[in-house]
Amino acid sequence: MYRLVFMQVLRRFDAEAVHHLTVRALALLSALPLVKRLLHRSLAPHDPALRVSAFGVHFPGPLGLAAGFDKDAACAEGVAALGFGHVEVGTITAHAQPGNPRPRLFRLVGRRAVINRMGFNNAGAAAAARRLRRTRGVPVVVGVNIGKTKVVPEQEAVADYVAAAKELAPLADYLVVNVSSPNTPGLRDLQAVSKLRPLLAAVKDVADGTPRRTPLLVKIAPDLADEDVDAVADLALELGLDGIIATNTTIRHEGETGGLSGRPLKGRSLEVLRRLRARVGDRLTLVSVGGVEDVDDVWERLLAGATLVQGYTGWVYGGPLWASRIHRQLSRRVRRHGFASIIEVIGRTAPDSRHAR
Numbered sequence: 001m002y003r004l005v006f007m008q009v010l011r012r013f014d015a016e017a018v019h020h021l022t023v024r025a026l027a028l029l030s031a032l033p034l035v036k037r038l039l040h041r042s043l044a045p046h047d048p049a050l051r052v053s054a055f056g057v058h059f060p061g062p063l064g065l066a067a068g069f070d071k072d073a074a075c076a077e078g079v080a081a082l083g084f085g086h087v088e089v090g091t092i093t094a095h096a097q098p099g100n101p102r103p104r105l106f107r108l109v110g111r112r113a114v115i116n117r118m119g120f121n122n123a124g125a126a127a128a129a130r131r132l133r134r135t136r137g138v139p140v141v142v143g144v145n146i147g148k149t150k151v152v153p154e155q156e157a158v159a160d161y162v163a164a165a166k167e168l169a170p171l172a173d174y175l176v177v178n179v180s181s182p183n184t185p186g187l188r189d190l191q192a193v194s195k196l197r198p199l200l201a202a203v204k205d206v207a208d209g210t211p212r213r214t215p216l217l218v219k220i221a222p223d224l225a226d227e228d229v230d231a232v233a234d235l236a237l238e239l240g241l242d243g244i245i246a247t248n249t250t251i252r253h254e255g256e257t258g259g260l261s262g263r264p265l266k267g268r269s270l271e272v273l274r275r276l277r278a279r280v281g282d283r284l285t286l287v288s289v290g291g292v293e294d295v296d297d298v299w300e301r302l303l304a305g306a307t308l309v310q311g312y313t314g315w316v317y318g319g320p321l322w323a324s325r326i327h328r329q330l331s332r333r334v335r336r337h338g339f340a341s342i343i344e345v346i347g348r349t350a351p352d353s354r355h356a357r
Helices: 002-008 016-031 033-042 078-081 125-132 154-171 187-191 193-208 226-240 264-280 295-303 313-318 322-336
Strands: 051-054 056-061 063-066 089-095 105-108 111-114 142-147 174-178 216-220 243-246 259-262 285-289 308-311
Touching: 016 033, 016 078, 016 105, 016 174, 063 089, 063 322, 078 089, 089 125, 089 154, 089 174, 111 226, 111 313, 125 142, 125 154, 125 243, 142 154, 154 187, 154 193, 174 193, 187 193, 187 226, 193 216, 193 226, 216 226, 216 322, 226 243, 226 264, 243 264, 259 264, 259 313, 264 285, 264 295, 295 308, 295 322
Parallel strands: 063 308, 089 142, 142 174, 174 216, 216 243, 243 285, 285 308
Antiparallel strands: 051 056, 105 111, 111 259
């Protein structure tokens, strides 16, 4: 049914207009206590076999929503009510900014992909913090993804990230440093270890200083060379980070300028995940995102060593019940394979962690 509505109706409208309409609808749902509780009871993962713990945080299921959808922390409860195990909001910058000029969001329906060059459009860290302070009517794990304000020069990037972290880290279940979006000029240059080390160290000081010690992760690009993936992994271990999210969108494509997400990213995202697992074993939490479309993709990422999996473009093409459907399918698959918990699946086909560096 959703596919028919998408092909006949939604695809005829501007992609960003549909996105904003969806966020507003979910924000309204988040404000309706009875409705969101009923939906959460029906659609959210409740099977104990799907529960996952990572960096001290308990997740009801392994599949979450990647950053980029709820840019201003406006609708996390509504998203969770539809079946996601966690919601990563953002990317949020220290200062409000409009993002890049429109049009900046494009569907590639035949490839089940999306190109975006949004440019971290958001209302800023202070506005997001006000929303995150609200009492949650349904349980939801909320990660907060932070990035660099566009007008801030590179030499002031550390201070800019720290400003965002100070506002948001105390309110986040986990914090993510995004240095991998292709849509802010110079941002990906910060992935070089010489620049990344002081940035992550400074943000980690903030995260470590919150009352509950907020876990810190870094999100990397699929376009990094393999040796640079290794270098970031080694740095994450050196600094005592809690995990790595792999991967962001890719710029290796033809067509509109911007980052490509969806099915074409599947192969490289899985390659990076496997490389990270071989490098760090189970010493870091690995979150896999990129080209995740169905239960087979989630299962494959878990087997390869991801503790958590995220999607976004798969939800665009899969419909509102996409995450709930995948979690139900995971429940059946866990039992069909004779496992007591999905935790037994994680890293099952990965190299023995004792052989990781």
